[in-house]
Amino acid sequence: MSVEEQRTIRCLVAKVGLDGHDRGAHVITRAFRDAGFEVIYSGLHRSPEEIVQAAVQEDVNVLGISILSGAHDTLVPQIVEGLREYGAFEDTLLIVGGIIPDEDEERLKGKGVDEVFGPGASMGEMVEYVREHAPER
């Protein structure tokens, strides 16, 4: 049975902080679903702790954080820290989407983010990236 069954990729699409713009997160959620992923959407205005709780309990391969508020420098490291606490950082692919200035992108990657997707990123590109990099379960 396990042989013919395809690997299922589980994703958490998360909105953190005071940022009410979730159109992007919705679009990504649908694109991931159509790509055959199982997607858990966090809902709006979540705290970093909530995101960590959800990522740990749901045992997702991929955590996608959508931030358009500019607070990524504060919120993302808190999430990374939380994941580490539960031993969930190492085998979770962490991607960030939204409005992230170039110089911040490098800093986020230095802090544990695997990839950053800006406004120009295509769905196909993201799905492909996730398929290639999602850690095994």
Next chain:
Amino acid sequence: MNPEELVEGVLAGEHRALARAITVIENRADGYRELVSALHTHAGEADVIGVTGSPGAGKSTLVDKLAATYRERGLTVGVIAIDPSSPYSGGAVLGDRIRMGSNIGDMEVFFRSMSARGSLGGLSAATSDAVTALDAFGKDKVIIETVGAGQNEIDIVRTADSVAVLVPPGSGDDVQMLKAGILEIADLFVVNKADLDGADRTVQELRELVQYQQGGVPSDVGHHSATAETVKGLGSSDGDEAETDGWTSPIVETVANRGEGVEDVLAAVADHRTHLQESGEGDEQTRTRYAEEIRTLLREDLNDLLAAEVDRRGGLDSYVERVVAGETDPYSVADELLTPIADCIEGTDRGDAARREQGPTAED
């Protein structure tokens, strides 16, 4: 993490290990059998509650409030929420978590979303195994939440000790829908969104259905205020209602998003639990469940064996081609493939026919 480490982690109360154990169970990944076997001996303590109902009935919201209320009482809670998956892409959006607003940041509520993954029958097995994991982890209460449509879902909630069926107020059509199988599995009914128009009527219709189901004629067809009576009647079974198996499914009204009636639901669940224990029905239920589990496993394993055998013989396609070409038919193919297995069973068991009769042959 290998199965032994996972078991150790789960028993030691590590959230990460529990989460990974459920993943292994869900994926039917290597070692899941050893995992579930090992966890099984540590399970059996938790009360399992199934919550089902049509989409939009308010299941997730109610589950959230139930979990929060249990937490107030100092109990720990595990939740498994199952959402359908797309039959086309296999993907799914698991949205029940959004409603879990009352348990933010509380790791003592372990919430896990599961996709139906389009599997036939396998889902209920995976669900009950996941319940075993939560149980072994030490959760006092485990809640299974699923959309109540179709055999799959009904199989899932049947793994619960007590099943609550949510009915939103509205047209009588909702209640009609319940007749198709869901009515029978309900240990209690919850009329959620009871502040909406039509709630009284829905309660009334449910009362009639419950009474009909028990072989009685509704004693109170017609107009009366259902509200006061249903809540009052919660404490134990209503004296005026026909009882066949000693349990009359109570009807509880709630407004889940405001938390109203949640205590009543828990009281009804507790009553049902007492009933299960006192009547011995609980033991019966457990036996039926284990029998069902064993049957399911046998079916799955046998299927796998058969699939492997078919592959060895050149795959199913070659048989299909022969049927298309008119050389044979599906029944003959099935016979041909099964004959060696049937021979094998009859060969080894010939001297012990009595045992074979009792034994769990895969009759279905």
